[in-house]
Amino acid sequence: QSALTQPASVSGSPGQSITMSCTGTNSDVGAYNYVSWYQQHSGKAPKLMIYEVINRPSGVSDRFSGSKSGNTASLTISGLQAEDEADYYCSSYTSSATVVFGGGTKLTVL
Amino acid sequence: QVHLVESGGGVVQPGGSLRLSCAASGFTFINYAMHWVRQAPGKGLEWVAFIRYDGSHYADSVKGRFTISRDNSRSTVYLQMNSLRPEDTAVYFCAKDGSGWCPHNWGQGALVTVSS
Numbered sequence: 001q002s003a004l005t006q007p008a009s010v011s012g013s014p015g016q017s018i019t020m021s022c023t024g025t026n027s028d029v030g031a032y033n034y035v036s037w038y039q040q041h042s043g044k045a046p047k048l049m050i051y052e053v054i055n056r057p058s059g060v061s062d063r064f065s066g067s068k069s070g071n072t073a074s075l076t077i078s079g080l081q082a083e084d085e086a087d088y089y090c091s092s093y094t095s096s097a098t099v100v101f102g103g104g105t106k107l108t109v110l
Numbered sequence: 111q112v113h114l115v116e117s118g119g120g121v122v123q124p125g126g127s128l129r130l131s132c133a134a135s136g137f138t139f140i141n142y143a144m145h146w147v148r149q150a151p152g153k154g155l156e157w158v159a160f161i162r163y164d165g166s167h168y169a170d171s172v173k174g175r176f177t178i179s180r181d182n183s184r185s186t187v188y189l190q191m192n193s194l195r196p197e198d199t200a201v202y203f204c205a206k207d208g209s210g211w212c213p214h215n216w217g218q219g220a221l222v223t224v225s226s
Contacts, residue, residue, distance in 0.1 A: 001170065003154070034210035038155070045203060045216040046147075046155065052210050089155050093211040097167050099145070099157040 004029065004090055004102035011108040017078040020105045022090030023071060028100055030071035034093035037066055037075045040104075041086045049088075050075060077107075085109040112136040112215040114204050119220030122194055130189040130220055132204030139185035143207035146178060146189045148200035149219075158202070159189065160211065172198075194224045 005023040012018040022029065022037075029035055035053045038046040048057050050066035053073060063078045073092075077084055090102040118130040132144070143162030149155050159178040160167045166178050177190040187204055202220050205213030 032210070034212065036210075036212040040155075045218050046213075047216070048208070048212070048214050051208055051212045051214065057208075057214065087154075091155075091157070091212070098169060099160065099211050099213075101147075101155040101157060104154040 001028075001094055001096060001098055001100050004092060004100055006088075006090060006102035006105045008103075009106045009108065011110055012077075012080045013110045014080055014082065016080050017076060018080060018107070019074050019076045020088060020107070022073040022075070022092075022102050024073075024092055024100070025071055027096070028092040028094040029068065029073050031095055032093050033068070035066070035068060035073040036091045037064075037073075038089045038091070039084075039086045040089065046089065080109055082109050112206055114206065114215060114217035116202065116204050116217045116220035119202065119222050121223045121225060123226050124195060124224055126194050126224070127190070127192045128194065128222060129191070130202055130204075130222070132187045132189075132217055134185045134187070134204075134206065137206065139180075140182040143211075144178075144180060144187040145205040145207060145213045146187075147203045147205055147213060147216075148198075149203070150197075150200040153200075156200075160207070161187065162207070191222070194222075196224050198222065199224045 037050040208214030
């Protein structure tokens with residue numbers, strides 16, 4: 001199972017919006033609405049930000065939103081803040097009854 | 111609140127074995143599937159294994175070498191790792207499943223180092 005494809009890095013200024021992508025295949029992202037997004041600060045455990053493409057767990061800011069079109073899912077962060085600087089990973093359920101993660105995107109807040 | 115604590119990490123020689131444990135609290139353990147996910151130093155997340163009431167599933171990279179199990183009476187999930195290789199060196203996280211095979215809540219991780 002190949003990893004989902006994420007850009008290595010994205011950046012934005014405080015207050016701006018950014019969108020990062022996560023591209024899979026029609027055996028994972030394109031086949032199921034089971035895409036999740038995680039935020040990971042250096043040395044910390046990942047934190048779930050979005051599940052089932054669009055849903056936010058309780059306690060996660062509504063500045064974070066998810067979407068999907070075909071084999072590509074996206075995470076949008078609006079009103080960028082300094083504390084959003086972190087690594088972000090997407091994941092998806094697959095037709096092989098496994099889970100696959102993306103390689104991760106490093107978000108820099110300028 | 112959900113609390114997951116991994117233990118059992120350490121240094122092991124190539125070809126050796128190690129068993130990780132993950133003690134869970136704050137939720138009805140028997141009702142939830144559990145995951146193991148790992149992260150090699152400086153690398154991304156890699157899903158390892160999943161267990162629920164109807165069976166277990168593994169990543170190809172560990173199939174036949176690792177075994178996930180659970181003891182519902184102890185609210186604990188285990189990862190038995192055999193035939194360890196240097197490329198298995200990573201922080202291993204256990205995670206509670208939410209829905210759609212999505213790890214929702216994560217422990218702080220246990221470091222496993224495979225080196226001679």
